[in-house]
Amino acid sequence: MLAAFACAHPVQAGDVAAAASNKPTVVVIGTGGTIAGAGKSSTDTSTYATATVGVDKIVQAVPELAAVANVRSEQVFQVGSKSINDDLIIKLAKRVNEVLKRDDVAGVVVTHGTDTLEETAYFLNLTVKTTKPIVFAASMRPSTALSADGPLNLFDAVVTASSAEAAGKGVLITMNDEIHTARDIVKTNTFKTDTFRSPYGPLGYVVEGKVLFYRNTARRHTRDSEFDIETIDRLPRVDIAYSYSSSDAAAYNAFAAAGTKAIVNAGTGNGNVSDSLVEPLVAIRSRGVFVVRASRTGSGTLYRGPSFKDDDKRGWIAVDDQTAPKARLLMALGLTKTQDVDALRALFTRY
Numbered sequence: 001m002l003a004a005f006a007c008a009h010p011v012q013a014g015d016v017a018a019a020a021s022n023k024p025t026v027v028v029i030g031t032g033g034t035i036a037g038a039g040k041s042s043t044d045t046s047t048y049a050t051a052t053v054g055v056d057k058i059v060q061a062v063p064e065l066a067a068v069a070n071v072r073s074e075q076v077f078q079v080g081s082k083s084i085n086d087d088l089i090i091k092l093a094k095r096v097n098e099v100l101k102r103d104d105v106a107g108v109v110v111t112h113g114t115d116t117l118e119e120t121a122y123f124l125n126l127t128v129k130t131t132k133p134i135v136f137a138a139s140m141r142p143s144t145a146l147s148a149d150g151p152l153n154l155f156d157a158v159v160t161a162s163s164a165e166a167a168g169k170g171v172l173i174t175m176n177d178e179i180h181t182a183r184d185i186v187k188t189n190t191f192k193t194d195t196f197r198s199p200y201g202p203l204g205y206v207v208e209g210k211v212l213f214y215r216n217t218a219r220r221h222t223r224d225s226e227f228d229i230e231t232i233d234r235l236p237r238v239d240i241a242y243s244y245s246s247s248d249a250a251a252y253n254a255f256a257a258a259g260t261k262a263i264v265n266a267g268t269g270n271g272n273v274s275d276s277l278v279e280p281l282v283a284i285r286s287r288g289v290f291v292v293r294a295s296r297t298g299s300g301t302l303y304r305g306p307s308f309k310d311d312d313k314r315g316w317i318a319v320d321d322q323t324a325p326k327a328r329l330l331m332a333l334g335l336t337k338t339q340d341v342d343a344l345r346a347l348f349t350r351y
Ligand SMILES: NC(=O)C[C@H](N)C(=O)O
Pocket: 032, 033, 034, 035, 050, 079, 080, 081, 082, 112, 113, 114, 115, 116, 138, 139, 140, 141
């Protein structure tokens, strides 16, 4: 039996609806992840099957939600988030966009694995047309673990999705009592419950069912973004190559041969490209493949010095502070609209 999701007083879906009939309606959309995971023993915090508990069960196991919102749930897919791909991200974004168009829906919560949450949430932040709250909930411990973190993270997500304060703030993540923006969030640790960090800190907290915001993101999102999920059915291929001492051109050439439209280089330090890679990357660019310089460090804006003059000369693009996975998605979205290198460059300071 699931420890964390087996509640002492099981709540039926109907009870939840009845108790909360005059509350805002929040739709919880399940996609899998550890929040839907189950292990054999309560001390298995790392060994467990991911994406096995249905979202209806996850919701029913937190009866406290009934005091906050009229909660409906639906399962859009059920995977460990390592297996998320562009097709699933697009499917989810379209569904969230559709659900939020309903007048009777105040907000959406997405339950998702932590591995690629920062990518999916960023994509929705760029493409879903709404000012209503979209809040991702996840966990680092499976539902069966001692001190499972999923139930409180879900509660905080529903509280945030029901709140007027969260409207117009773009896609949010509630994890470990904090509210983060999808734009900034990065998973930084393999197992700890405070794995998610934003380089500029959280936007706020959720404390005992109260939402406290302290700041907003300065970058465009959701309703003010130029990207609209209703017009996007597939993304052009964009790949990431990771730089390390001694890396050669093999991966870059292989991506080009596979038909990629852009390669994001997760470069060393300030998005640096090693001397031995300059010529191969200039050659790849001359074949029409875009080259994007990002950093493997995980945070920081690229220093806008002499290397930017080289970018102009070589036709390369430099990110602002986007990590390589986020730069991949932004670049893929950009390529659905334009092939102009300056227009693509401008995206990185706009979003
Ligand atoms: N904590 C988690 O959710 C990790 C899991 N492997 C996932 O991303 O689906």
